[in-house]
Amino acid sequence: MAERTYLVTGGAGYVGSHLVLALVERGDRVVVLDDLRQGHRGALPPAGAELVQADIADRRKLEEVFAAWRFEAVFHFAALSLVGESMREPLRYCAENLSNSLRLAEAAVKAGCLRFVLSSTAALFGNPKRTPIDETADLAPTSAYGESKLMVERGLSWAEGAHGLRSACLRYFNAAGADPQGRIGEDHEPETHLIPLAICAALGTRPPLTVFGAAYPTPDGTCVRDYVHVTDLADAHLRVLARLDHGSCRYNVGSGTGYSVREVIAAVERIGGRPVPHHFGERRAGDPAVLVASSQRLRDDTGWSPRLGALDEIVRTAWAWHASHPRGFDDRSKA
Ligand code: UFG
Numbered sequence: 001m002a003e004r005t006y007l008v009t010g011g012a013g014y015v016g017s018h019l020v021l022a023l024v025e026r027g028d029r030v031v032v033l034d035d036l037r038q039g040h041r042g043a044l045p046p047a048g049a050e051l052v053q054a055d056i057a058d059r060r061k062l063e064e065v066f067a068a069w070r071f072e073a074v075f076h077f078a079a080l081s082l083v084g085e086s087m088r089e090p091l092r093y094c095a096e097n098l099s100n101s102l103r104l105a106e107a108a109v110k111a112g113c114l115r116f117v118l119s120s121t122a123a124l125f126g127n128p129k130r131t132p133i134d135e136t137a138d139l140a141p142t143s144a145y146g147e148s149k150l151m152v153e154r155g156l157s158w159a160e161g162a163h164g165l166r167s168a169c170l171r172y173f174n175a176a177g178a179d180p181q182g183r184i185g186e187d188h189e190p191e192t193h194l195i196p197l198a199i200c201a202a203l204g205t206r207p208p209l210t211v212f213g214a215a216y217p218t219p220d221g222t223c224v225r226d227y228v229h230v231t232d233l234a235d236a237h238l239r240v241l242a243r244l245d246h247g248s249c250r251y252n253v254g255s256g257t258g259y260s261v262r263e264v265i266a267a268v269e270r271i272g273g274r275p276v277p278h279h280f281g282e283r284r285a286g287d288p289a290v291l292v293a294s295s296q297r298l299r300d301d302t303g304w305s306p307r308l309g310a311l312d313e314i315v316r317t318a319w320a321w322h323a324s325h326p327r328g329f330d331d332r333s334k335a
Contacts, residue, residue, distance in 0.1 A: 005029040005069050007113075009056050009104065010077030011049065012039025014186050015119060015175050015230055019075060021184065022234040024048035031069055033061075034078065040329035043184050056100045059107075066111035073115035073241055074108050076101060082192060083123060083143045083286060090144030097148035102155045109163045115244045117237055118156060120149045120169040122226075122252070122291055131258075132226075132294035135250055142286050153250070160248050168240040173226040173254030173293045175233055177314040178321035185321030186230075187328030194261060195227070195315065198268045199322045202276045209276060211261050213283035222261035224290040226254035229308035229317070239302035249301070254293025255309040267315045272323075 006023055010016040011032030016039070023030050030049040033056060044051060054061040056078045079097050080086065086093040105116055123146030124139050141147045156167040176195045178185030186196050191206070200206035214221040236253050243249055259267075265276045298304050308314065 003027060003029055004072040005031060006073055006075060007031050007033060007065065007069070007071045008075045008077065009033045010039060010079065010119070011075075012036060012041060012043045012051065013077055014188065015172070015233055016075070016077035017043035017184050018179060018230045018234040019237050020049050021045055021179060022231070022238060026238070031065065031071070033065060038188070040187060040331055042329035042331060043187075056104060057096070059103060062104065062107045066107050066113070071108070071111070071113045073117060073244070074104065074113060075117045075119075075237060076104055077119040079119065080148075081145060083145045084192065084284075086143050086145035086148070087286065090147075093144045094148045094151065098151045098155065101152040105156060105159055105165060109159065109165050114163070114165050115241065116156065116165055116167040117240060118152060118167060118169045120153060120171045121146060122171050122173045122254070122293065124150050124153070124171055125291070127288045128291070131290050132256060132292045133252060134294040135252055135297055142288075157248065166244040167248045168244055169250045170233075170236055170240065171250070171252045172233060173228055173252070173291060175230050176227045176318060177229040177231065177308060178317045180231060180308065180317050182320050182324060185318065185325060187325070189332065194225070194264055195268070195318050196322065198265055198276050198278070199272065199315070199319050201278065202268055202272045202274045203322060203326065205322070205326050209265070209278040210281040211265075211278055212281060212287060214280045216289040218260055218289055220260050220262045223287055224258035224260050224292065226256065226258055226292040227264075227311060227314050228254045228306060229314050232306040232308055235307075236298060236302070236304050239304050243301055251298040251301075252293040252295055253298060254295055255306045256293060256295055257309070258290060258292040259311050264311070264315075267311050268319070271312060271315045272319050
């Protein structure tokens, strides 16, 4: 098959880098646009992916990139993505995520690249009325982060009629795990996610875990989430490309199974063979009790299913990554 070229913004970040790896492994060429503020050069494969180190807000750079390559599609990951921070800086979140995304879409349209895949989020749904959450659920974000992604999804919808831009918006539930071959994994700073924090607490590379709330209306009192393996998420991105030939689409992406915070801690202890030092604290503002996806539409339309979906597999791959990379990609002084 002829080599194709894809643009991946934020391709040196956590989910983006797993997609870049999947594209390169199937023989595609990738151009990564990433300013490396959150991303890591070491997350990119040694060959097959070219890094353009630039801020996605740099309009001239965007034009240069689209002039230099002809892309089959754009995968857009680069965004502000911390729910808590978005509540303190809602205007920045809404303004930056919306303007950067739509400017990118505009540049793609101008260059004649009419396939666009957006990294979206379960935060679109806020506190869902029913579970599992399918694509017909109310869109009612309870954070400025969720609101900003909803605005981007809406902007993209308008672009289909006017410009023929076909977009796939993938609403991730809880992305977790690491490349099963151990080449790349999760390295956020600050880290706010449960699985890396629990593993690093067990490894002693981060402080004990605080469990946010133990009196939720769930079977064991702690929040329930749908953890989806990052390699399965990458696979979902590849599969929706073909689906775009039929028009724009929106998909919820999760494993369909919920696990409580206590169950995650137990899995980390079982797989790591060490206790997870933890204590119970206050609820974190904005945390819904239960978030579980129905990914039936994605399964039906693309044949996707989570191959590494079991919690143990997610924790096993994440544990292997953190144990072998106690300092992550070890490039904190990069900036
Ligand atoms: N949790 C703790 N202690 C911690 C961190 C997390 O108890 O130190 C709990 C949270 O309260 C939550 C669960 O672990 O119940 C998972 O929390 P994460 O921070 O790992 O993930 P979230 O479910 O909060 O966030 C995910 C995505 C966001 C997305 C959000 C939608 O990471 O990008 O779902 O609600 F916006």
